[in-house]
Amino acid sequence: MNHRNSSVAKRVTQAMRALPRDHFIEMSDPSLVVGRIIPPTNAISEILQHATIMPEHKVLLVGTGAGYVAAVTSKLAAQVVALEIDSTMANQAQLRFNELGLRNLVQRTGDGTAGAADLGPYDRILVSTPRVADKAELIAQLADGGLLLAIEHGENNSPILTRYEISELGATLRKELAMVDFSRDTGMTLLDMGMVDQVMLSEARRVARDKKLPVIKVLRDKLNMEDATLYKRLAEEKAMPFATIEELLPQVQPELMEGFSRSFLDSHHLIPLKADGHSLQVATDDPDSSIGDIFHMYPYQAVDKVLVTPNDFKRLWTTVELSLQGNAEQLWTATAKLKEEQEDLLDGEKNKVEAHLITLCDALLVEAVSEGASDLHIEQYKHRVRIRLRVDGDLHDLNQYKLSPQDARGLINVIKIRGDMDIAEKRLPQGGRSQLTAGGVNYDLRIQVQPSLHGEAAVIRMLPQSGNIVAIEDLGMTPKLMKDYRRLLQNPSGLVLVVGPTGSGKSTTLYAGLSELAKDGRRKVLTIEDPIEYSIEGIQQTWSRPDIGFSFADGMRSFVRLDPDVILVGEIRDTETALEAIRASQTGHVVLSTLHANDAVDALQRIYDLQVHANSIASELMAVISQKLAKRICPECRREVEPDPAILAELFPESVPDSFRCYEGAGCEACNGRGTKGRVAVVEYMQVNSEIRTGISLQYPIARLRATALDCGLVTMRDSALAHVVDGTIPLSELPRVLPSERMAPEKRGAW
Template identity: 50%
Template sequence: MNARLSEHQVAHIVDRIDRSRFVASPDLRHVISGRTIPPRNAMRHLLTLMGEVPSGARVLVVGGGSGYLPALMACTSDRVCVLEKEPAIAEIARANLARIGLERVEVRVGRGEDGWPERSARFDLILSVCSLDRLDVLLDQLSEDGFLYTLEGPEREHPVLIQRQAGAEDGAPRALGTVIFSRSSSQILIDLGFVEPAMLDRAREEAHRRHEPVLAVIRNRLGLEDADFYRTLARQRDMKFVGADEVLQRLDSELFHRYSRTFLDNRRVLPVSLGDEGLVVVTDNPDLSQDEAMGMEACGRVRCLLVTPTDFRRIWSALELTERSEQMLSWSESPSEQASNQDLLELSKNEISHYLVSIYEAILLDAVSANASDVHVERYGNRIRIRIRSDGELHDLTHYRLTPRDHAGLINVIKVRAEINIAERRLPQGGRSHMRVGNTNYDLRVQIQPSLHGEHAVIRLLSQTGRVLGLDELGMATTVAGHYERLLDNPAGLVLVVGPTGSGKSTTLYAGLQQLADDGRRKVITVEDPIEYSIDNIQQTRARPDIGFGFADAMRSFVRQDPDVILVGEIRDRETALEAIRASQTGHLVLSTLHSNDSVDAMQRMYDLEVLPNSLASELRAVIAQRLAKRICPNCRQQVEPDPRILRELFPEQVPSEFKCYEGRGCVDCGGRGTHGRIAVVEFLQVNDELRDLISRRPAIGELRWRALDNGLITMRDSALDHVIEGIIPMSELPRLLPQDRMAPEQRGGRRTAT
């Protein structure tokens, strides 16, 4: 006999099972979806639509997820069987069900199309919450007068519940209604284990107080990267996550003009294109409802793409710039002979000033979105080139079509922002400014350089609120990381991190500072120019040479502040080098950077700064030399055949057996480059008694190097090869990292290769 569930009974069943007991492990974010841990409202509506449940029924649930739905069905049935195709999720479901004492639910791994493994089994009710290619086996496993319920339709989060009855012709499908499985982004974050409900409540209070989105507060608290955070939300909301570069290639600016700016800003939505697939829009709001998007266009079909807040601003800026591009970016220029007699820097038309400011801000947004370290604004004749340096490589921004007149105005905008004299166009000039993108502050170091066709600008972006890498995230070999960690415990001495500009020296030092700050037992003072990262529990000071407060001045004042550890941003001159040695001699651990090619060359650099060999020998503890290599993208890494030319340089005598190397084939995550991010390749020189005696005698650099090799120097070649074999960097990086005479193994014991 069948009994119809009343609304009161449905509410009692849903209230009886605590949904929070079925929240999945964060390790399964790639397979957990909205139907795996369905919302309470969806379950209440689903049970109401089903209506009739056979008394003492035997139930089969296909796609049981983490166990929440089977637990609800067990409240109305004698026995529930579950088919789940993902073994990891099935194991979670078993553990969750056992935790609440539901022993009459049996979970097995299998495909819904194949039905319950025991072919003779019959079920009074079968409910499938996943998409199935065929239903014949499940229909055969229905008992007489049994019902098969399936969720069908193109909308994954808004499927229609379909009922089929055993014995009816062709299953006689009957649509019962739509079940809404969509969860808010806040609920998704709880389900995936990102936040606890209490933390979410605090984040909401902070967001209300600061007038910011809740997601921005949560992301900042968790220290998550924008792209990873929003990609996860897009997967859970059944939306496609895209980058701004992909969207910028298909923008239809005419659509942008149809809507008021207030409407688009309030909805956090931007139209991209309108075609056969309907209206395509982008949003940085994962909770944007389909109804809100549908109201934008009468075509009836809307596809929402999710982007990060930074990319949303980039796209908005691009649309606003395009709005005036026809009149502002396609001016015809005078012949070059006439142009050479015209001062393009004398701009009198005020109507384009705001436009040029918008261009500058859009370029900076592009750089932030690409995690770039530098922006280059260059002019070559009538061609204007905008480039950004990302992962150590320069990439052109081709969507800016600037004229020489625009370039001149843009340089003026950059100068004004950096408080640089706009009237001076003959000498190199430097300045700095600040900007804020979301909750991240950036210090911009600007350098203007005169050239043949006009002034060039280079802007370095330094994040002031970025996350400092820990020692375990630097990518150092375990042995080197252990040595570096031990150096930080030394009571006194000098530790140098050396390498060319942009080789990650400061990042390595900051990782050590972060460890000292977390430990909290020692007082740490730094003098930097500029302060690249703000670290709690570290006393950071900025050098101001313009007012007579340089590195050496800071060092002299620091020793009276009772520090344990002193960091000097860079040893640039003799005075700073001597003060660093003196601070070390008075019982302080001194960390600093130095520009030199390798660890042994650092000694010659200190000699050149007129540091006494005996003083250097007694105080120097170690030298870390490093360069940055491109990481292989982990999502498209594949084993490849090694380049025979590089192989001959690396192993002139014999290639090791089973030598392997890898590279990235290119994918969406790495923009088709095959690499994503960079890692330090390190040379480590520990100074022992034998080397200390040698340094005090100021030997030739060649002798010092082979003696260092004999005393355990970890060369850059060794570190680079380890990274190649482990599949972290491609072998093609080695010629860029190592000089030709260092590609082959260096000889020890007094015999050395030519240097």
């Protein structure tokens, strides 16, 4: 008996391998939802093994569907008759049978109740449709010793495989054989949806098993589809609700997380959202995640799963964690402030702070961090609230966040509380600061709230305080400029300025130099910064605190008594700091600092404006590095393209060099379809020599001083930008963004 069962199982397995399911999924009529018509592999295998079909048998199948089960059965039996009520489905199945050369298979259309007596009798009859309630006519078509197997509904509507046979006395015997599991895992679901083939699924299962990952996480990387679209379709197929983080945030009860083991939630890919009595709702990014253990470990009688995308799952997890860390303090602060100020407010409701708004604020900050944004913008207009992130220099809308005016007011109040501002004051601009830790990185948040026509607007600047320091090799400098920069750092004294607009990477360039100085134990390096953006081992760093009377200038005066070799001052923003920087250089120190200026030569005018004597500048200034950031082409989708004729005409008024090439990103998953990923510095470098020193001392007009610098080898921003374009680092379209129109064409050298 065991040998017979083993033999049957082997034949069923071989038949199923010989006929891959995807042959019956890729049908010519796209309107057919074929995947739902094919039972999962494990269910088919179990039914056919119970049927014990022999090579000499004639089989009747009632409910053909896509035809896959009938085709597999034809590999086991001598003849198969298939009945399907849907004529379109039956015709599609017949086409597949013909293509596969299945000559022992007859397809008919009908509801199956009457069977096909003219082609009987049958050794086996398999009924897969619940429409056939009365099986008397079918049983009458069984051959001697024949069996009828049907899927029927048992307790709780669960599918049960039932066997009918005729006894020697002519009685119909019924026996329930087993419950059949018709649930499909995600891999099988995607296969039945026609989104993957059997080879891809088998490989994904192997990788998932080796890496201990859910199959969906492996397959989603191979599918060229937006996560939201993929997971919505999966939710539909699996009859699960799908939701976005924006829909879930107002319902989240963060305190639920504290009642669960983190390792349990992590291993099961679950986040508890809300509980109502004995029922629990959880979010998951794995459609196959099991909730069975919850019933054994926690006092819930019902658990509902909501499917979310992996990105929303991570954001949701981090948001709940942040809420647990900050809710108590923030809510207490909010309540206290409101209580103090309620008597002075005309409309207390406008200043309401609800827990879900704190969670929403955290979610927006997490979104900004995950996107690598430098700024988060919240703006109110007449008919909408707009939320945007500045990523790689450009603003991008977060359209998934739909806020009402009331929500926007509450969110602004949360931001004000976080920045220690007055929530009752709505007439004047306010500024504040806060801290955030996300992904193991500390962020200093610079918050500015501004009154506007339709309500207050807020901008939060995200300044990472720790992370990977960019190496000099990754700054975007040519090999010669890197060599010159390193040489500047080795000088015994002098002033080096890195200039550019806000957010142009000036600090990054200085930190790259500091990281190399930190490795040289023979020199002492001190910094005064606001804020300290990176912690560097081997360098003494100090945070400027002007609120308590400790400014950049105060730090400089103190530093010269600490025997330093190199001093970094975060920014020269006033006369006092500029004079202290010059004095520190004159007393034998290398001084590094930043300045807001449009280009390397324009920096001199800025220092003149700070009332520093021209001779002092001329004697101490070693070099000026001016820079702006350009978007870097995504290396995963970079391709060579034809240049824009209008930009070419500006760049090369006379003729385009034969060697000129340009590239762009096509857009891919790695860059979120933008074609660019990250930014790189476009640098202008002015090394101060004797001729330039003379021009500074005599305070040449800026135009003449620039001409002198050009004659002395000034590396212009145009030179650097073109090198990046030809190398395929930045797209040609970035040049008008980093170069003013008068600097697009080559500048004339030898004018003086």
